[in-house]
Structure formats: C-alpha cells, structure tokens
Amino acid sequence: MEKLRIDFYESGDGETTIITFPQGGLGIVDAHPSPSQSRSDILSLCAGKTVHFACLTHPHADHGVDLIPLLESHPDVRSFWHSASSLDAFFFWITETTNYPSAVQNFARDMRKGWAEFLTDLYGALARRENIQYHLLQSNQQPVSIDGVEIHCLGPDEALRNKFERVYRRRASGERTGLPDPNLLSVVLAVQWKSSLVLLGSDALKETWDSAYNHHRRRKLPKAILLKVPHHGARNAMNWQRTSYLDFCSRNPKAKSVLFAGDAEHPEEEVYRKLRERTDVFCLTNGLAGAVGEVNPLGINMPTARAVRRPRICNPVVSIEIDPHSNLNVLAGINCTACPAHLP
Amino acid sequence: MVSQDQTTERVVPATHRKPRKEQGSSRRVLRRLKGFLVENRGRDCKVAFIEKDSPIFYYLPSNALHQAGITAENQPFEMDEFESKNSDGSFSTGYTFRPLANPTDAFSDPLDLDEKRREKLKVILKRFGKAKN
Numbered sequence: 150m151e152k153l154r155i156d157f158y159e160s161g162d163g164e165t166t167i168i169t170f171p172q173g174g175l176g177i178v179d180a181h182p183s184p185s186q187s188r189s190d191i192l193s194l195c196a197g198k199t200v201h202f203a204c205l206t207h208p209h210a211d212h213g214v215d216l217i218p219l220l221e222s223h224p225d226v227r228s229f230w231h232s233a234s235s236l237d238a239f240f241f242w243i244t245e246t247t248n249y250p251s252a253v254q255n256f257a258r259d260m261r262k263g264w265a266e267f268l269t270d271l272y273g274a275l276a277r278r279e280n281i282q283y284h285l286l287q288s289n290q291q292p293v294s295i296d297g298v299e300i301h302c303l304g305p306d307e308a309l310r311n312k313f314e315r316v317y318r319r320r321a322s323g324e325r326t327g328l329p330d331p332n333l334l335s336v337v338l339a340v341q342w343k344s345s346l347v348l349l350g351s352d353a354l355k356e357t358w359d360s361a362y363n364h365h366r367r368r369k370l371p372k373a374i375l376l377k378v379p380h381h382g383a384r385n386a387m388n389w390q391r392t393s394y395l396d397f398c399s400r401n402p403k404a405k406s407v408l409f410a411g412d413a414e415h416p417e418e419e420v421y422r423k424l425r426e427r428t429d430v431f432c433l434t435n436g437l438a439g440a441v442g443e444v445n446p447l448g449i450n451m452p453t454a455r456a457v458r459r460p461r462i463c464n465p466v467v468s469i470e471i472d473p474h475s476n477l478n479v480l481a482g483i484n485c486t487a488c489p490a491h492l493p
Numbered sequence: 494m495v496s497q498d499q500t501t502e503r504v505v506p507a508t509h510r511k512p513r514k515e516q517g518s519s520r521r522v523l524r525r526l527k528g529f530l531v532e533n534r535g536r537d538c539k540v541a542f543i544e545k546d547s548p549i550f551y552y553l554p555s556n557a558l559h560q561a562g563i564t565a566e567n568q569p570f571e572m573d574e575f576e577s578k579n580s581d582g583s584f585s586t587g588y589t590f591r592p593l594a595n596p597t598d599a600f601s602d603p604l605d606l607d608e609k610r611r612e613k614l615k616v617i618l619k620r621f622g623k624a625k626n
Binding site for chain 2: 249251252
C-alpha cells in the first residue's frame with residue numbers, strides 16, 4: 150500500500166523535515182546538521198533517491214545549513230523552494246550590518262558574518278547547479294503535485310514579501326531603515342494527500358497564520374492530522390484573540406503535533422499547555438524538560454539573568470506514516486504523555 | 494558619544510555576605526563586563542558578553558537595558574557589578590548599565606567575506622540578478 154511518510158530530526162538548535170512521497174522520492178523542508186550525531190548526514194539520508202524539492206522555509210541558518218551539502222553534492226535535486234526574493238538587494242542587505250564604534254564591534258560583525266556566509270554558501274551552491282528549478286513561495290500560487298500529493302503554500306502573502314523587497318531596496322540606496330522580522334518570510338506548507346493534511350508551520354508568526362486561515366478555508370482543505378508547531382512554540386506565533394494555528398487541527402481524531410524547541414526558552418509555557426490540550430504532542434526538544442549547560446556561567450546576581458542554553462533532546466527522530474485512508478502510524482518517537490519527563 | 498546620565502541600576506540584595514568594615518566609598522565596582530545587544534524579545538533581551546575574547550550569550554531583563562538607552566541591535570554597552578553598603582551595615586550587589594554608543598552613532602559596516610565567498614557572491618548576482626527574480 151502506498152504511504153506518505155514524514156521524518157522530523159532533532160539537531161538541538163535547528164530543524165530537519167524529510168517527506169517521503171508514495172513513489173519513494175523526497176521533499177526536504179529545512180535541514181540542519183545534528184551535533185549529537187543522532188541522525189546520519191543529509192547525503193546518506195537522501196542517497197539514491199530523487200529529491201523533488203529542497204525548501205528553505207525562511208533565511209535563518211538553523212533551518213538551512215544542511216541544505217548546502219545537499220545542493221552541492223546530491224545528483225538529483227529537481228527544485229529549490231524559498232521565500233527570499235530580489236536576491237541582488239537581499240544580498241546587498243545581508244553583506245553589511247548596522248554597527249557601532251566600540252571595542253566589541255568586531256564580535257557584532259562576526260555574528261552577522263556567520264549568517265551572511267551561510268546564505269552565500271547556500272545560494273552559491275544553488276547558482277552553480279544546472280537543471281534546477283527555482284520556486285518562489287507565496288500564498289497565491291497553485292499547489293504543486295508530486296505522486297498525487299498536493300503541496301499548497303498558505304503563506305506568506307505576496308504583499309508581505311513585497312514589504313521586505315522595498316526595505317532591501319531602500320537599504321541598497323543608502324537609506325537607514327529597519328527590517329521586519331525575517332520570520333515573517335516563513336512559509337506555511339499544507340501537504341494534502343487524499344483526505345489527510347499535514348501542516349508544516351516553519352517559524353511562521355501569527356500575522357502569517359491569520360491570512361493562512363483564509364487560504365485554508367478558500368481552498369477547502371481538510372483539517373490537519375499532523376502539525377509541525379510553528380516558531381518553536383513561541384508566543385508570537387499564536388493569535389490569542391482570534392483564530393490560531395491550532396484551529397487548523399483535527400479534533401477527531403486528535404491531531405498530532407511535532408515540536409522543535411530550538412533553545413531552552415521554548416516552548417512558551419502557555420503555548421505548550423494549549424498544544425497539550427488540543428494535540429498529541431511529540432517533542433524533538435523541549436526546553437521545559439531541561440537544558441544543557443550552566444545556567445549562569447558569569448555568576449550575574451540579577452533576577453531572571455540566565456545564559457542562552459540548548460534544550461534537552463526528547464526524541465532524536467519522530468517518524469510518522471500516513472496511509473491512503475488517513476490512518477496515521479507513529480514509527481518512531483514517544484509523545485509527551487508517555488515521556489519520562491512528566492511535563493504538565 | 495554618550496551622555497553620562499544615561500545609566501540605570503538594578504540593585505539586588507547580596508546573598509551569603511557578611512557585613513564589612515566601613516570603607517572610604519559606599520559603592521565599589523567589583524567587575525565590569527562589556528557586551529552588545531543581540532535581540533530585543535519582550536521582557537528579556539538577548540545580549541552577548543565578551544569574556545576572554547569569546548561571546549557568552551545571556552538573557553537579561555529588558556527594562557534594565559532600555560532604561561539605560563540600550564535599545565538597538567548591536568548597540569554596545571558596559572555593565573558594572575558593584576557592591577554598596579546598606580544602612581543596616583549589610584551589603585548589596587547591584588548592576589549599572591551604560592551604553593558605549595548611542596543609536597545615532599550607528600554606521601553601515603560591510604562584511605569582509607573571504608575570497609571564495611566573494612566569488613560565490615558574484616556567481617549569485619550573475620545568476621539571480623534583478624531580471625530573473
């Protein structure tokens with residue numbers, strides 16, 4: 150029987166999602182190396198398989214570092230999906246930073262440089278590839294069909310993307326202007342197979358979900374049986390007054406959700422509580438379950454001062470298979486109810 | 494660059510510290526850390542302190558930084574940890590923040606990519622220039 154499989158791999162501070170389509174080809178939605186080596190390298194995972202698309206959901210390194218070796222070395226990557234447009238102005242913007250004269254300015258520059266190097270390596274690998282299609286993602290596009298699976302883009306809207314373009318252009322012409330949060334470029338992918346829907350929320354913020362809800366309704370898509378929780382379970386991805394991404398989720402059967410915490414500060418406690426109420430949660434990492442490293446290595450005696458730390462790994466991989474009748478089977482990973490961390 | 498009145502303090506009672514003999518000054522700087530603001534994130538700010546030539550990332554309460562005029566990404570600051578004597582003879586530890594540059598001192602700092610990446614950038618711009626996007 151044909152099946153749709155989704156594998157979510159932890160990396161402690163980044164995300165990898167691999168879709169295996171019914172005919173065996175792959176779709177890669179973000180990829181980040183695993184420092185704990187709890188998964189094989191990306192080229193081994195994709196060896197011998199057609200990669201229908203490699204998708205960078207938004208231009209942040211924790212979502213794309215492992216797309217570089219994929220684009221450099223995998224012989225059969227058919228298309229690259231992304232949401233960063235006007236690449237000339239975009240690269241002008243990322244290869245300079247706003248800095249201040251001080252003794253620490255080199256460190257501030259180096260932080261930005263790491264990000265610029267990541268994007269230069271990624272798009273450099275892409276530019277050198279022949280026979281690869283580019284697909285700029287935005288919500289007004291027709292779905293892409295692979296092996297009978299339709300992939301809809303529910304966000305970002307073109308208007309939002311244009312807002313970024315305008316800022317890049319203004320920066321390129323010498324105007325000093327702040328940039329909107331790059332997470333606003335995060336794509337929301339709705340993967341539909343027969344009557345099942347999988348929602349991959351990347352780091353999409355509530356603004357994107359507000360309009361994604363309308364696109365979901367207009368396209369008459371079913372409720373999701375599987376959700377990749379957006380933005381690491383942060384508060385700013387959820388609309389607390391109106392419709393939130395949880396309203397996309399099926400109640401019967403109760404949808405499953407997959408969470409990448411990214412750091413020890415995530416998920417936000419109230420978001421996590423709501424996730425537990427509405428979905429069956431599987432965490433790759435969860436900051437509420439504990440963190441790695443010293444809380445206060447500099448010994449700063451100030452309330453709430455704490456070091457940035459990595460979250461504890463709950464599941465190195467969560468693998469889920471869906472059959473044509475919408476039956477969902479968990480192949481790897483334990484949910485929060487069964488987790489020994491006993492989170493509330 | 495920065496006016497000296499742009500400072501703020503957060504005073505935290507010292508723990509496990511015995512009263513000491515009266516000294517010349519009621520406030521003594523214990524150490525001075527330099528860093529910069531990485532990200533404003535609501536109640537907390539993410540900052541980088543530079544210690545032994547390496548950044549150590551921390552979350553600090555936003556109000557302490559904002560009250561001192563430290564509000565912009567990459568804005569450098571100093572944090573003094575000081576000890577002061579209370580009226581009952583006990584000692585408290587406190588922190589003073591001081592921006593090392595104002596938001597108006599900002600400049601555009603081009604990143605010095607290595608030769609290999611400069612080449613990549615040329616290839617990127619050649620392939621994905623305006624027309625193709």
